Amino acid sequence: MKKLPLSQLDAFFAALAAGQELYIPAGDAGTAAFTPWREGLKLTPALNTSRSAKDLFFPQVENLVDFKVTGKQIEIIENRAPAKPFVIFGVRACDCRSFDILDKVFLADPADTYYKTRRENGTIVTLACTEPEETCFCTALGIDPANPAGDVSGWIAEDTLYLQANTGKGSALLETLPMLEEGEKPELDQPVFDRLPLKDLDWSAFGGERMMEHFNSPKWASLAESCLGCGSCTFVCPTCQCYDIKDFNTGSEIKRFRCWDSCMYSDFTLMSAGQPRPTQLERFRQRFMHKLVYYPSTHEGEFGCVGCGRCLQKCPISMNIVKVAGTLGKEETP
Numbered sequence: 434m435k436k437l438p439l440s441q442l443d444a445f446f447a448a449l450a451a452g453q454e455l456y457i458p459a460g461d462a463g464t465a466a467f468t469p470w471r472e473g474l475k476l477t478p479a480l481n482t483s484r485s486a487k488d489l490f491f492p493q494v495e496n497l498v499d500f501k502v503t504g505k506q507i508e509i510i511e512n513r514a515p516a517k518p519f520v521i522f523g524v525r526a527c528d529c530r531s532f533d534i535l536d537k538v539f540l541a542d543p544a545d546t547y548y549k550t551r552r553e554n555g556t557i558v559t560l561a562c563t564e565p566e567e568t569c570f571c572t573a574l575g576i577d578p579a580n581p582a583g584d585v586s587g588w589i590a591e592d593t594l595y596l597q598a599n600t601g602k603g604s605a606l607l608e609t610l611p612m613l614e615e616g617e618k619p620e621l622d623q624p625v626f627d628r629l630p631l632k633d634l635d636w637s638a639f640g641g642e643r644m645m646e647h648f649n650s651p652k653w654a655s656l657a658e659s660c661l662g663c664g665s666c667t668f669v670c671p672t673c674q675c676y677d678i679k680d681f682n683t684g685s686e687i688k689r690f691r692c693w694d695s696c697m698y699s700d701f702t703l704m705s706a707g708q709p710r711p712t713q714l715e716r717f718r719q720r721f722m723h724k725l726v727y728y729p730s731t732h733e734g735e736f737g738c739v740g741c742g743r744c745l746q747k748c749p750i751s752m753n754i755v756k757v758a759g760t761l762g763k764e765e766t767p
């Protein structure tokens with residue numbers, strides 16, 4: 434265990450950023466984002482960022498590859514920037530767990546090499562939560578916000594930052610920082626987690642076993658009735674992983690882009706034969722069935738949600754996974 438007085442945080446960030454790109458959560462509550470560190474940039478006072486650090490492994494938009502077409506010849510132009518190591522400081526426990534969920538999708542055979550390269554080059558330094566929001570429910574999903582995972586786990590207690598390496602990558606990172614001293618993990622009294630309003634959410638009605646029961650539930654009609662199909666819930670969600678791929682003809686070459694997509698959109702997975710989910714009810718149901726039923730059914734019961742609470746904060750009609758689970762769970766549990 435290492436420690437550092439918070440008065441030396443700027444020097445610590447400068448040392449981290451000397452060898453590689455460093456991202457820290459910065460900005461005001463509501464718009465805070467993981468931002469490349471530069472001198473003077475401070476940690477956000479907000480509990481968490483508006484969007485998670487998912488962007489750093491799975492960017493919202495990326496140019497995958499280009500093609501040049503000459504007559505009947507197609508030349509593939511590999512345009513990836515050389516991989517560079519980077520550090521993300523201040524990832525919360527919920528968002529750190531989301532990487533495990535994304536890994537099971539993007540690193541499954543055949544691995545997504547764009548994502549894989551970034552995962553291999555990224556070092557994650559987490560930060561324990563001490564003041565969660567009322568919308569947080571990571572504890573109900575088995576995540577301990579006071580003991581986050583990551584390559585390095587971090588705690589702030591009073592005026593000191595404590596750091597514990599968990600992986601070889603994490604140890605190698607801490608060894609490059611001579612300003613760190615040896616320390617003991619602080620005793621953290623955090624009864625606030627026991628008072629979170631959503632801490633006792635019951636997920637026992639979900640998973641793969643009652644798939645058709647949930648799929649055919651008449652409750653979807655009222656749950657989905659007001660959904661605007663805006664996609665906000667999917668874009669802030671650290672575990673959503675759907676994307677679209679489009680080619681653009683610039684006149685001299687074809688540029689192939691990948692960009693995030695949302696199962697809430699009417700053109701999601703649109704095919705020449707039509708839209709497989711033509712109503713908003715079907716699209717709404719898909720999002721929640723994926724997180725509560727389909728994903729756990731193929732991943733040993735693990736839910737596709739980490740309880741970060743972002744969708745509770747951002748949905749313009751105040752609809753979210755907690756309300757869906759509460760309504761469906763009530764119906765299915767006598």
Ligand code: SF4
Pocket residue numbers: 666669670671672673724737738739740741742743744745754
């Ligand atoms: S579904 Fe909502 S609470 Fe769960 S991980 Fe996604 S944004 Fe967070």
Ligand code: SF4
Pocket residue numbers: 659660661662663664665666667697747748749750751752753
């Ligand atoms: S944020 Fe709310 S209104 Fe928008 S798509 Fe999601 S559930 Fe529907």
